[in-house]
Amino acid sequence: MSSLSNIARDRSRSRQQELLRRRQEFVDDLSLFAPRQSDPLETTETPAADLDLDLAGQIQQQFLPKSFQRFGTFEIGSAVLPTGTVCGDIIDVTPFGRRWLSVWLVDATGHGVAAAMLAAHLQPQLRRVAWDGKRHEPRSPGRSLALLNKLLLARQPSEPMFVAAVCVLVDLLSGRVSLARGGSPIPMRVRGGGAVEPVMCPGRLVGIEPGNGFETTVLDLDPDESLVFWSDGLERLIDCEQALGGPAAGQSLVNFGAIRRGHIPAALDQVRYRWWQGRKSGACEDDISIIALRRRV
Secondary structure: OHHHHHHHHHHHHHHHHHHHHHHHHHHHHHHHHHHEEEEEEEEOOOOOHHHHHHHHHHHHOOOOOOOOEEOOOOEEEEEEEEEOOOEEEEEEEEEEOEEEEEEEEEEOOOHHHHHHHHHHHHHHHHHHHHHOOOOOOEEHHHHHHHHHHHHHHOOOOOOOOEEEEEEEEEOOOOOOOEEEEEEEOOEEOOOOOOOOEEOOOEOOOOOOOOOOHHHHHEOOOOOOOOOEEEEEHHHHHHHHHHHHHOOEEEEEOOOOOHHHOOOOOHHHHHHHHHHHHHHHOOOOOOOOEEEEEOOOH
């Protein structure tokens, strides 16, 4: 029995040694699966900062309203087109019950991360300044802009930032539209007969100086009439196209005829196409936002 025990013990030791040897070989071979150290200049991986910006841009898109909506006899189309990954323009469309519709277009200073952060801060504030919770009624657009102006002045960073804005309040029952403008391009009224008229409503940039210098203009939109307004990025794109002499230079970016005929999505698609062309050619230097509000027949 002793000789058999010795044989068994020897086999056991041999097997243990073989297992240890194979284990060591496996550990040594793991180096083949380790990431290869490469020259940073030759790497093709996306930097973490770019991935964060992409994610931030996707999150921003989630907070935008639908590109086309109907509220009673009114329909509204909108588009926000960034020049980079994130955007300093915001649009908010909020119904207050069945009677009121609040519409905002806000263009923060410049573009890029700082403008996008300011826009993200302001997004939830727009509804708060547009609705008077104590009286359970909407505020006039001029008063809403004055409150937004006060809010911005109270929380200015070391480098002052301001916004251009248009605030619109729609009475869905009567068709009356009230609006106030703070430094943005002049809104345009598209008549049913085809005439396009500016809506003159004075107003300075929001967040520059204290005061309530924002006037409210009231329109009675007839059926088949529209109100169109946009950020100054649209006008910069037109200027850059003319400077570069591209094929679209000199052509209007807004198809008022299509809007008058009730083809708001098609008109906004044309703006998107010109924006896409501008990004390729370098003519798009600023974020673009546009809203078309139409009272149906």
